Amino acid sequence: ELIGKSKVIDEIRKTISKIARTDTTLLITGETGTGKELITKIIHQESTRSKRPPVVVSCGAIPHNLLESELFGHEKGSFTGAYKQHKGKFEIAQGGIIFLDEIGDLPLHLQVKILRAIEQKEIDRIGGKTPIHIDVRIIAASNKNLEDEIKQGNFRKDLFYRLSVTTIYIPPLRERPEDIEVLSKYFLGQTNRSYQRKFIGFTKTAMEAMMHHPWPGNVRELIHRIERAVIMGTGQQLNENDLGLVLIKAEEPTTLKELKENLEKESTTQALMRNYWNITHTSKELGITPKTLRALIKRYSITKTY
Ligand SMILES: Nc1ncnc2c1ncn2[C@@H]1O[C@H](COP(=O)(O)OP(=O)(O)O)[C@@H](O)[C@H]1O
Ligand SMILES: [Mg+2]
Structure with a gap:
């Protein structure tokens, strides 16, 4: 169930009910979580x-050299180590739906093959002699801005247009604060049940802290913070400490040093989450060396929240 009372979530619900029973290709974009x-x-x-x-298929999680076989399969003997025939995910999904997660991470030569799978409804196993007809609905997702990826030459324009026949963009949680309250209450109820606890809600400061938090991990992060709070909390209501949050008011006097450190910690944390804690990718994005990144993680005790 899609929880939320913001206008965007309402619109997304409408879009879902319009397209669910069609076979249209769908592209879903939005930050992680x-x-x-x-x-x-x-x-x-x-x-x-x-x-x-x-x-x-988590395109970003599978090594590039294995991805083609994972998607399209291979015939026995088609490359060193191909001891037997292997069915790819497209064939496994025959008659159903394939979800191509992190499609922005797909190398260009495989983007061409996905385009062919969509347009001709055909795929080739590696080493295969005859194309295989596929009847598969494709839903793709990306946490990268694919238009930027196109500009940088990392993503094919034709595939982008083909995928985005219908699109759903989910804005980050910090841009729809109206959803934070309903989501947090919903997940508190769920978590209370699974841990047999009886927290009745959040303190006023806790709610305010949640409203100010940037939520780099979005709803996934919210779920984890609430779970942690339900395990750790002692009062009747959960407070900001239980959630691992601090309420930073803009009016409070802060030294430049503190501001700089906060910014440094927050940007590093967000970049790590965006890149699934891949040190190479994160340090590249931040324009620092992996060594500096590791030092920052240590200095600010940044930990994976999920
Ligand atoms: N609007 C929402 N209502 C209810 N649960 C949500 C909502 N958005 C995200 N979630 C939950 O948050 C977690 C992360 O969502 P997920 O779909 O895995 O995100 P993504 O694929 O964008 O990284 C999942 O447990 C999901 O069920
Ligand atoms: Mg995901």
Whole structure:
């Protein structure tokens, strides 16, 4: 279920019900933890293809040299180590839905093959002699801005247009504060149940701290903070400490040094989350060396929240 009372979430619900029972290709964009996979699951349930489980491919998590075989399969003997025939995810998804997560991480030569899979409804196993017809609905997701990736030459324009026949953009949680309250209450209820606790809500300061927090990990981070709070909390209501948050008021006098450190910690944390804690990618994005990045992680005791 998609929780939220913001206008955007309302619009997204409407879009979902319009497209769920069609076979249109869909592109979902939004930062990590905003609900891209959840939306895919909802569409899958409401679709005409719900009998088969959705097949998920995390394009960013699979090494490039294995990705082609993972997606399209290979024939026995088609390369060193191909001891037997292997079915790719497209074939496994036959008659159902394939969810291509982090499609922005797909290397260009495979983008061409995805385009062909969409346009001709055909794929080739590596080393295969005849193309295989596929009947698969494609839902793709990206936490990168694909238009920027196109400008940098990392993503094909034609594939982008083909994928974005319909699009859903989920804004980051910090841009829809109206959702923070309903989401936090919803997840408090759920977490109370699973830990058999009875917290009745959040203190006023805790709610205010949640409103001011930038939520680099979005709803996923919210869920984890609430879980932690339910485990650690002692009062009737959860406070900002239980949530691991501090309320920083803009009016409070702060030294430049503190401001700089806060910014440094926050930017580093956000970049790490965006890059799934990949040190090479994160340091590149921040324009620092991996060694400096490691030093920052240590200095600010930045930890993975999920
Ligand atoms: N609007 C929402 N309502 C309810 N749960 C949500 C919402 N958005 C995200 N979630 C939950 O947050 C977690 C992260 O969402 P997920 O779909 O995995 O994000 P993404 O794929 O964008 O990284 C999941 O447990 C998901 O169910
Ligand atoms: Mg995801």
